[in-house]
Amino acid sequence: MKLNCGKHILDLNRPQVMGILNTTPDSFSDGGSYYADGGLNLDLVLRRAQQIQEEGGTIVDIGGESTRPGAAVVSEQQELDRVVPAVEAISKRFDLVISVDTSTPAVMRESAAAGAGLINDVRALTRAGALQAAAATGLPVCVMHMQGDPGTMQANPEYADVVGEVRAYLDGRLAACEAAGIPREKVVYDPGFGFGKNDEHNLELLRRLPELASPDLPLLVGLSRKSMIGRLLDRSVEERLPGSLALAMLSAQRGAHIIRVHDVAATVDVLKLQQLVDRP
Numbered sequence: 001m002k003l004n005c006g007k008h009i010l011d012l013n014r015p016q017v018m019g020i021l022n023t024t025p026d027s028f029s030d031g032g033s034y035y036a037d038g039g040l041n042l043d044l045v046l047r048r049a050q051q052i053q054e055e056g057g058t059i060v061d062i063g064g065e066s067t068r069p070g071a072a073v074v075s076e077q078q079e080l081d082r083v084v085p086a087v088e089a090i091s092k093r094f095d096l097v098i099s100v101d102t103s104t105p106a107v108m109r110e111s112a113a114a115g116a117g118l119i120n121d122v123r124a125l126t127r128a129g130a131l132q133a134a135a136a137t138g139l140p141v142c143v144m145h146m147q148g149d150p151g152t153m154q155a156n157p158e159y160a161d162v163v164g165e166v167r168a169y170l171d172g173r174l175a176a177c178e179a180a181g182i183p184r185e186k187v188v189y190d191p192g193f194g195f196g197k198n199d200e201h202n203l204e205l206l207r208r209l210p211e212l213a214s215p216d217l218p219l220l221v222g223l224s225r226k227s228m229i230g231r232l233l234d235r236s237v238e239e240r241l242p243g244s245l246a247l248a249m250l251s252a253q254r255g256a257h258i259i260r261v262h263d264v265a266a267t268v269d270v271l272k273l274q275q276l277v278d279r280p
């Protein structure tokens, strides 16, 4: 399977590693160093992109809105200021697919114009104008499942059948994409680990990940350093690398095509060994 990301074509016959670059001042695991005192530190942004590329990542995911519970609401202009200059700077200098983690139509449009190759929306293009904006870019889109909204989603998530409900939601978003002119071959599915899910829900989704996969639809998973690992292993954010690597490998074994992580080098090593064993 291939994913056409504008300038780049991603070969999804092997799992690809997406490195996280959060340009929020309040990101939970990398401290908000890229955006502080009201400005984006482009030197640090470029160093992070270089690191992702050198470590074997093929995608950088740039996000300017924190979706953790209780995070400050970001205005459209703030999000543009945190994301677009980073997209522009990285796109000029690095051979990475640039993914923008955004739900905001203007950020989709301006990022695409600045060289982005993928739109990653944790709200699955449900904001007013998002489907139309994403369609106009011609870029592939990752649609993620979330129950509720970031402020309250972890209060009491409930499902009768978590895998069935996530699958039905994503199928519905695929239909909405197609109706808006985004063809099926440009849609990526993501179960949205930790977005309105308790630990049992997350574990069930991972266990049954193959049920979310269609032969022609790529699957993206994000489990890196997430709080489920903290709870299940009693580990602080800084202590979650082994757990993150285990979940990256379990995801790849269950058919994930894109793995979104903080720790690129370590994940690339793990996936190389997984591929050597499972896909000789």
Ligand code: 7PJ
Binding pocket: 067, 101, 120, 121, 122, 142, 144, 190, 192, 193, 220, 221, 222, 223, 224, 225, 226, 260
């Ligand atoms: C995800 C994401 C995820 C996709 C975040 C965090 C929270 N985008 N953005 N999937 N998570 N597609 O990294 O802990 O799981 S932000």
